Amino acid sequence: MYAKELFKHEWLRTIRSSISAQSLATKIFWGFYLLINGVALFALGLFSPLMFEEIFPTLSTLQVLSGLLPFLMLAGLVVRLFLQPLSRIEEDGYRQLPIPRRSIVQYLILRPLANPINYYAFVFLLLPFCIMTGSRNGIVAGATALCTTLLLTITNTLLAPYLKRILGEGIRFYLVVLGFIGLLVAAEASGIAPWIGRLFDFASSLNIWIECLLLVAIIAGSYVASQAYFKHHYYPRERSGKSRERYESLNFVRQYGMVGEMIALHMKLLRRSKRIRNAFIFSFVLMFYGLLFYRQDSQPLFSLALIANLVVSTLMLMMSQWTIRWDCAFFDGLMAQAITARTYIRSHYIMLMALNLISFLLTTPYFLMGQEIIFVHLTFLLWNSGVGIFIILLLASFNKGYIDLLQGGAMNQQGTSFHNFLAAVPVILLGPLFLAVLSIFTDRYTAEIIVGSTGLLGLLLHKPLIELCTRVFIRQKYSLAESFRERK
Structure with a gap:
């Protein structure tokens, strides 16, 4: 009875939250995105039995499914570790009610099973696969595949939150998961421990019902x-005495006066925000996009420039949608302090410049791939330092709406709207488009010199450009403050 009421309260909280009160354009975009991916997964699920028959002619469909089961479980766990949030409960409200502790614990453990998004891959990918398997191999084979894939979904749904609680949600969690994946990939690529073929052969030799029993044992465990x-850990948000503030001494930035104090404040905020921390992790993934696109021969200049722009300045571009908005929770307090608008804008300018330089330094290994990569990276480093950064600051003064940075970033679109996507377009496309247009009237290297020189000119004129951004911010700060107070 208590668990039923808790699930009812959670449902009411979800439909009344600010996440559900998004603009119509945002809902249409994400609905269309999920539908397109669902159609692609549905087609893959239907044609998978046919592909298995061609790739593994000596094995039945159930044997192939049995061999792929460990890999599906590993892939599902990795995705859920990054995307599936932990179950939380508002302890302060429920402590006063006579709810047994066992009911709260059962609710926290079983709550992920009630989330429809956890069955997205099962409905669009695994269910069509089971239907197609049953139509080609009989009802018994289809029912066996359905039972196996459903148990696999439940196993990943319950096991991922437990592993996430054990590892924690900080940097250690991401390092452990990414390090484990890196070790597996390195062991297979180097040939030291070719585990993929051996694991598939061993799993495909097992009876699929034995693997089902193992899944049931994992669920119970x-x-x-x-x-x-x-x-x-009675309460999921309970904090131990070990979690202390480790960023109290930021003297290396505080020595620069009020601007240093503002930068220290931004650094603390970015470090504590779950949403921005997830964005940083995704930014590091984007840096590897060059490995996919730089190796292609005869690539159009615009495509190369677009990828280079994303790779070189990925940290700065990722933070562009939250510039100024990350202060929304205490924006009124900042504006009431003895802080000039120029100091406030200059602190954001320095933060974005630091992120831009860090991204560039992390992507310098791409220089080993050729001279043209060096030139295009240097071009967009200068362009984003002298032009892109000021476009971000100007657009940030018009980017309104409260955003909750304490929530996780996975599948969380709270505070986002169609204006956020429009604001990112000029920052991402203007530089590559400018370079592509110039290359029509001149050669490629001359176009890169012109684009880079334009960014260098912006660097030399950074003081008047900061003044321009400050004047725009002063005209918009009251409108920003009013929009930040509306937490719908």
Whole structure:
């Protein structure tokens, strides 16, 4: 009874939250995005049995599914570790009610099973696969595949939150997961431990019902282990004395006066925000896009420039949608302090410039891929330092709306609207488009010199450009403050 009421309260909280109150354009965009991916997964699920028959002619469909089961489980766990948020509960409101502790624990453990998004891959990919398997191999084979894939979905849904609680949600969690994936990929690529073929052969030789029993055992073990975890962690948001503030001394930036104090404040805010932390992780993934596109021969200049722009300045571009808005929770307090508007804008300018330089330094290994990569990276480093950064600051003064940075970033579109996507277009496309147009009237290297020189000129004129951004911010700050107060 108590668990039923808790699920009802969670449903009401979800439909009344600010996430559900998005603009119509944002809802249409994400609905269209999920529909397109769903259609692609549905087609893959239908044609998978046919592809299995061609790729593995000596194995039946169920044997192939049995061999792929460990890989599907590993892939599902990795995706859920990054995207599936932990179950939370507002302890302050429920502490006053006579709700047994066991009911709260059961609710926290089983709540992911009630989230429809956790069955997205099952409905659009695995269910068509099971239907197609049943039509080609009989009802028994289809029912077996359906039971196996459903148990796999439930296993990943319950096991991922437990692993995430054990590892934590900080930098250590991302390092452990990414390090584990890197070790597996390195072991297979180097040939030291070719585990993929061996694991597939071993799993395909097992009876699929044995693997189903193993999945049931993992489900039961995850439930028991989660209960044991909550015996020592009564409330999911309970903090131990070990978590202390580690960023109290930022003297290397505070020595620069009020601007340094503002930069230290921004650094603390970015470090503590779950949403921005997830964006940083995604930014590092974008840096590897060059490995996919730089190796292609006879690539159009615009495509090369677009990828180079994303790779070189990915950290700055990722933070562009939150510039100024990351102060929305205490914006009124900042504006009431003895801080000039120029100091405030200059602190954001320095933060974005630092992110731009860090991205460039992290992508310098691409220089080993050729001279043209060096030239295009240097071009967009100068362009974004002298032009792109000021476009971000100007557009940030018109980017309104409260955004909750304490929530996780996975599948969270709270505070985003169609204006955010429009604001990112000139920052991402203007530089590559300018370079492509110039290359029509001159050669490529001359166009890169012109684009880079334009950015260098913006660097030399950074003081008047900061003044321009400051004047625009002064005209818009009251409108920004009013929009930040509306937390719908």
